[in-house]
Amino acid sequence: MEDKKNISKKMILYALISCALCAMLIAVFHELNVIHEIRNEDNKDIPVYKAKYAFVSSDDEDELVKAVYDAAFNYGAQRDIYVEDFGALRTGNYSIEELLQMAVYSAPDGIILCGDNDEEINDVINQAVDKGIPVVTCVSDREQSKRQCYVGSNYYTMGMEYAKALEELVDSDDDTCLLMVPETLSTVSRNTLITTIMGELASKNRNIVLDVQPVDTSDNFVVEEKVRDLILDSNASPDVVICLNPNITSTMYRMLVDYNRVGDISVIGYYNSESILKGIYKKVIYSSVTVDAVAIGENSVKAVSEYIDTGFVSDYIPVDVERIDGDNVEKYLN
Amino acid sequence: MLKNILTKIRRVLNDMLITHKLTGVFLCFYIIVVLVNLCIFITLDRQMKDVDLIYKSNHTSNELKELTTRVQKSMTSYMESKSTDGMEEYYKAVYNLQQSVKELDTTIEGTSFPAMKDDLKHLSDEYIRYTDLTIQQKRGRNIEAYRVNFDKATKIYSFIQDSLRAFNEDQFKLNTANYDRFRKVMKSIETIGLLILGMIILGGCVLVYIITSRITAPLGKLADTAKEVSSGNLDVEFPVYRRSDEIGTLSYAIRHMLIDIKDYIKRQQYIMEKERKLKENELKMEANIKEARLKYFQAQIDPHFLFNTLNAGVSLAMLENAPRTGTYIEDVAEFFRYNIKGVEGDATLEDELRLADYYIAILKVRFKDEFELIKDIDSQQGKVRMPKMVLQPILENCVNHGIRNSDKKGRIYLTVYSQDDSVIVSIADNGVGMSKDKIDRILKGNYSGDSKVKDTNGVGLSNVISRLKLYYGKDDVADIISEGEDKGTEVVLRIPKGENV
Known part of the structure; x- marks a missing residue:
């Protein structure tokens, strides 16, 4: 009887010890798994690229530019091409010409120049092309330079869309209209746009006066000040404002x-960022003309690669322009 | 297959000496501890390499930053002083920068500025190109040109510095994340170390307990059994351990020792039993002697008076010229002289035969040739030792019970001869014989004698045989043979020759 008691006690003790050992062993394996997973995490997601394209933009904060870069980066990454946002994280106050110059010095396989810029940049573009680096402009073109290709909408089409929106919005020709354009928008583009709008309105027998106000979009504070002044000065406030930049809109x-x-002021904007779409939905913004940022980004990378591969690429790759208003905003919101 | 292997392993383990077993256990422990430490050491070493890698990129960017600064400073210094030392310093700085740039891994990979190193390489090359141009144009005093190139170089320098700063900041963020992972791994290693330590301690305790139990349990059983044995229980079942280690040897030795002890005790018991029987025999013999003596004393008369009377009778017979009477009285006197010495002690066969002669001579006078004694005696056997008063009672028995009741002339045959290791004394008569039952009772010592017969010296046949048995320590010393009524009786004594004088 005593022996049986001792044996059962011993068995319980052995079982407990075995359980403890098993638990410890499981814990060891768990910790080893943790280490293994951390190591795997370290080892994976290290992409290797076979080429680098420099993406140079006038304004990294611009939502359209951001969207174009994201699209270009994702499209390039799928093809082992690293699209480097050349201005990102570099805290120095570099002009777009300087950034492009540095990009040229960095000897990338190609350059994508995005956004508005000055005519002085043509020399740097030409320098890059002379060094054998293909340059593709997008969103805003530098047609006088040696760039290989332009990807984006043309300002004629955009002008037509803005003219249609104005015609719908403005009842009386006495209403004042203000066109707020980024300073960096080239004169050619600006003139093309204004001429198209005026021409289209004239064809409809509308004689609307269109004032133009350049805005320094590189600094958000400046944009805010300009807009605030415009809104608070009721005497100077226009009836309709056309914003040719996502930030201004x-x-x-x-x-x-x-x-x-x-x-009090009707707004016709540019691009389809979330806040702009919300504005349209709430009927604060009447309408917005937008371009397909993803198509611009992807086509830009495609154009550079095509030129590198074949030595040829189309001079202009068009991207559709659309107008968003209260009727179709829900499609974009979804 | 597996069972066979396990059995073999168990056998090998059982046959191992305890010293070897304990050494094996401790060695196993040492090896496990060393292996665990080795694993932890290797993992830590790997982690240290990871840490090195984490900071390698920062180290490289800092080095590049310092080298470009040196080039910039030395270039500026030369621009200001145009000294040979300044130029030497510049070329040294440029050389170092070029070497450092050469070592840069320009593979475009990773998530943090994948192309940064490639950018820096090309920017540095451009930078050096412009600084070289600046220096050359300074030496050539082309002020306009060197001013332009100096500005370009300075611009690139600023951009490189800015890039490196941005790169460092990003690397710092990345390294912080890496450091977090590193800490997690270190924490896991620490936990694993503690767990394994716990497992070793726990498992070790269990293993040591099991092994020591395997060693000490048989010892405990042996000790318990030994305690039982020491308390006197020799019939306890001693455990058997068929193994070649110390326990096996010990159990074998103790088991055999126990068997030897049992044997020894049995032998001792046998000897003691024998001694007890001998003592009992001695006591019985003493009792028989006492009985014989008692009967003798009952029958004896004053010997001095008897001898003096008998001697006077002999003298009278001589005076009256009666020699036969004188011889008769002399025989009677000799007979009683022998009897007076009693039944204690022993005598030779010769003495007994002589006494038999005296007795027969007396009886012959008394019974007037009613019987005759026919002797066939091997005189060589006369020295053999035997108890006193043996033959006379047998002869008396022949006369009183055999012949006197028979009608025919009695004959008594006294034969002594040697047979093997014994001297055979046969006393036979042609009397009435003896029944089987009586023979048995006499031989067993249960016969108390015939109370009707008075003419006896008091020592019966049964007493004689009993004394002979006790004297020689064996049962077949005497035998009585009778083939039936009127077929006579023969008493055969087998006296061992070893009892010679």
Whole structure:
């Protein structure tokens, strides 16, 4: 009897010890798995690229530019091409010419020049092309330079869309209209746009006066100040404002709400960022003309690669322009 | 297959000496501890290499930053002083920068500025190209040109510095994430170390307990059994361990020792039993002697008076010229002289035969040739030792019970001869014989004698045989043969020759 008791006690003790050992062993394997996973995490996701394209833009904060870069980067990454945002994280206050110059010095396989820029940049573009680096411009073109290709909408089409929106919005030809354009928009592009709008309105027998105000879009504070001044000075406030930049459009929407001037000034914007779409949905922004940023980004990479591979590429790759208003905004919101 | 292997392993383990077993256990432990430490050491070493890698990129970018600064400073210094030392310093700095740039891994990979190293390589090359141009044009005093190139070089320098700063910042973020992972791994290694340590301690305790139990349990059983044995229980079943280690040897030795002890005790018991029987025999013999003596004393008369009377009778017979009477009285006197000495001690066969002669001579006078004694005696056997008063009672028995009741002339045959290791004394008569039952009772010592017969010296046949048995220590010393009524009786004594004088 005593022996049986001792044996059962011993068995319980052995079972407990075995359980403890098993638990410890499981814990060891768990910890080993943790180490293994961390190591795997370290080892994976290390992409290797076979080429680098420099992406140089006038304004990294611009939502359209951001969207174009993201599209270009993703498209390039799928093809082992690293699209380097050349201005990103470099805190120095570099002009787009300087950034492009540095990009040329860095000897990339290709350059994508995005956004508005000055005519002085043509020399640097030519320098790059002379060094055998293909340059593709997007969103805004430098047709006088030696760039290989332009990807984006043309300002004629955009002008037509803006003219249609104006015609719908403005009842009386006495209403004042203001065109807020980024300073960096080339004169040619600006003139093309204004001429198209005026021409289209004239063809419809509308005689609307269109004032033009350049805005320094490289600094958000400057944009905000300009817009605030425009809204608060009721004497100078136009009836309709056409914003040719996503930042100006967003700022205008925000300021109108903040200063309770919704309805006093009608806004025709540019691009389809989230805040702009929200503005359209809430009928603060009447309409917005937008381009397909993803198509621009992808086509830009495609154009550079095509030129590297074949030595030839189309001079202009068009991207569709669309107008968003209260009727179709839900499609974009979804 | 597996069972066979396990059995073999168990056998080998059982046959191992305890010293070897314990050494094996401790060696196993040492090896496990060393292996665990080795694994932890290797993992830590790997982690240290990872740490080195984490900071390698920072180290490279810092080096590049310092080298470009040196080039810039030395170039500026030369621009200001145009000294040979300044130029030497510049070329040294440029050389170092070129070497450092050459070692850069320009593979475009990773998530943090994958193309940064490639950018830096080309930017550095451009930078050096412009600084060289600046220096050359300074030496050539082409002020306009060197001013332009100096500005370009300075611009590139600023951009490189800015790039490196941005790169360092990003690397710092990345390294912070890496450091977090490193900490997690270190934490896991620490936990694993502690767990394995715990497992070794726990498993070790169990293993040591099991092994020591395997060693000490048989010893405990042996000790318990030995305690049982020491308390007197020799019939305890001693455990058997068929193994070649110390325990096996010990159990074998103790088991055999126990068997020897049992044997020894049995032998001792046998000897003691024998001694007890001998003692009992001695006591019985003493009792018989006492009985014989008692009966003798009952029958004896004053010997001095008897001898003096008998001697006077002999003298009278001589005076009256009666020699036969004188001889008769003399025989009677000799007979009683022998009897007076009693039944204690022993005598030779010769003495007994002589006494038999005296007795027969007396009886012959008394019974007037009613019987005759026919002797066939091997005189060589006369020295053999035997108890006293043996033959006379047998002869008396022949006369009183055999012949006197028979009608025919009695004959008594006294034969002594040697047979093997014994001297055979046969006393036979042609009397009435003896029944089987009586013979058995006499031989067993249960016969108390015939109370009707008074004419006896008091020592019966049964007493004689009993004394002979006790004297020689064996049962077949005497035998009585009778073939039936009127077929006579023969008493055969087998006296061992070893009892010679």
